[in-house]
Amino acid sequence: MSYLPSGNRYTSMIYNYCGKSGLKLPAISLGLWHNFGDVDNFDISRQILLKAFDAGITHFDLANNYGPPPGSAEKNFGIILKNDLKNYRDELIISTKAGYQMWDGPYGEWGSRKYLIASLDQSLKRMGIDYVDIFYSHRPDPDTPLEETMGALDHAVRQGKALYAGISNYNPEQTKKAARILRALGTPCLIHQPKYSMFVRQAEDKLFDVLDDEGIGSIAFSPLAQGLLTDKYLDGIPEGSRAAKPHGFLRKEEVTTDKIERIRKLNDIALKRNQSLAQMAIAWILRDRRVTSVLVGVSSVDQLNDNLKSLDNIKFETKELKSIDAVLE
Ligand SMILES: NC(=O)c1ccc[n+]([C@@H]2O[C@H](COP(=O)([O-])OP(=O)(O)OC[C@H]3O[C@@H](n4cnc5c(N)ncnc54)[C@H](OP(=O)(O)O)[C@@H]3O)[C@@H](O)[C@H]2O)c1
Numbered sequence: 001m002s003y004l005p006s007g008n009r010y011t012s013m014i015y016n017y018c019g020k021s022g023l024k025l026p027a028i029s030l031g032l033w034h035n036f037g038d039v040d041n042f043d044i045s046r047q048i049l050l051k052a053f054d055a056g057i058t059h060f061d062l063a064n065n066y067g068p069p070p071g072s073a074e075k076n077f078g079i080i081l082k083n084d085l086k087n088y089r090d091e092l093i094i095s096t097k098a099g100y101q102m103w104d105g106p107y108g109e110w111g112s113r114k115y116l117i118a119s120l121d122q123s124l125k126r127m128g129i130d131y132v133d134i135f136y137s138h139r140p141d142p143d144t145p146l147e148e149t150m151g152a153l154d155h156a157v158r159q160g161k162a163l164y165a166g167i168s169n170y171n172p173e174q175t176k177k178a179a180r181i182l183r184a185l186g187t188p189c190l191i192h193q194p195k196y197s198m199f200v201r202q203a204e205d206k207l208f209d210v211l212d213d214e215g216i217g218s219i220a221f222s223p224l225a226q227g228l229l230t231d232k233y234l235d236g237i238p239e240g241s242r243a244a245k246p247h248g249f250l251r252k253e254e255v256t257t258d259k260i261e262r263i264r265k266l267n268d269i270a271l272k273r274n275q276s277l278a279q280m281a282i283a284w285i286l287r288d289r290r291v292t293s294v295l296v297g298v299s300s301v302d303q304l305n306d307n308l309k310s311l312d313n314i315k316f317e318t319k320e321l322k323s324i325d326a327v328l329e
Helices: 041-055 074-091 112-129 148-159 174-187 208-213 257-272 279-285 300-313 318-328
Strands: 015-017 025-026 028-031 059-061 093-098 132-137 164-168 190-194 217-221 293-297
Touching: 015 074, 025 028, 028 300, 041 300, 074 112, 074 190, 093 112, 093 164, 112 132, 112 148, 112 300, 132 148, 132 190, 148 174, 164 174, 174 208, 190 208, 190 318, 208 217, 208 293, 208 318, 257 279, 279 293
Parallel strands: 028 059, 028 293, 059 093, 093 132, 132 164, 164 190, 190 217, 217 293
Antiparallel strands: 015 025
């Protein structure tokens, strides 16, 4: 059936400026790491994507290796874009990344200019687009000069194949250096994509301060700790969940008794706020003004709807924050 977007799609989403740039991103963005590969149900992937657009989610985050198999998320996204969203390209922020293993041989991963430029060309082809909005170095490469990796991002922007440059998984020192190099090249670093959730708070130790000083925005990935920060694992590992799937990155061993105990307590705090735990986990990330967007992944439209409701209450009383900290200690 042909798709017509909701006329109300820009009425309920919050949009935040990404660092000191002129680009606004939705407070909730959608990631396609899981649930959009060839192993997944295409109709459900399509429904999720279109529901997201209807709800004002303008930003879709991909990477060369998302699938499985690697590349299939970009390919499937390209099909949906072509069939349903082609008239709305100027309303979309599409990002992709290169850094992890993508093809055989010495040029198929990490941070060389050779790899990054070739990978971006492949991504554009798979998605059927002329440019991405954000091109990321997916991870720092200890063996390639940072000048080369940042030079490749700058080159992609100058070629018109990307509008902005971003970095992911860089530590505070690497971030400062990358920002300096990019600024000197005339392509300021737009955004950093760190892992950040109630369970993974490392970014609070220096990284967010560096981003603030440098005027770089941030988008938090795995905000629900891959589904742990929801009520889904309270009574064991449900069939079809990420921890149960053979290709899911959440391993069964990560669903520990200690974590479940904390999740139960967090769930009680969320219920007192009239939120689901997923909603509170997303709202908790947005409490920090240095976070531009929360990058969620969902396996159903119901999950997306649940997560979108987090925006109804993103304020926390000091007492609530203290009780969350006490559970996480
Ligand atoms: N830069 C990087 O290195 C990097 C690394 C990882 C991810 N990312 C990006 O971040 C995005 C999000 O990561 P993520 O998928 O790990 O995020 P996440 O939001 O922490 O986890 C998503 C999973 O949580 C479960 N879930 C989501 N909403 C739910 C709800 N309301 N109720 C119950 N369960 C819910 C679903 O699991 P089930 O499948 O079990 O239903 C879903 O697949 C990725 O798609 C990718 O774009 C980037």
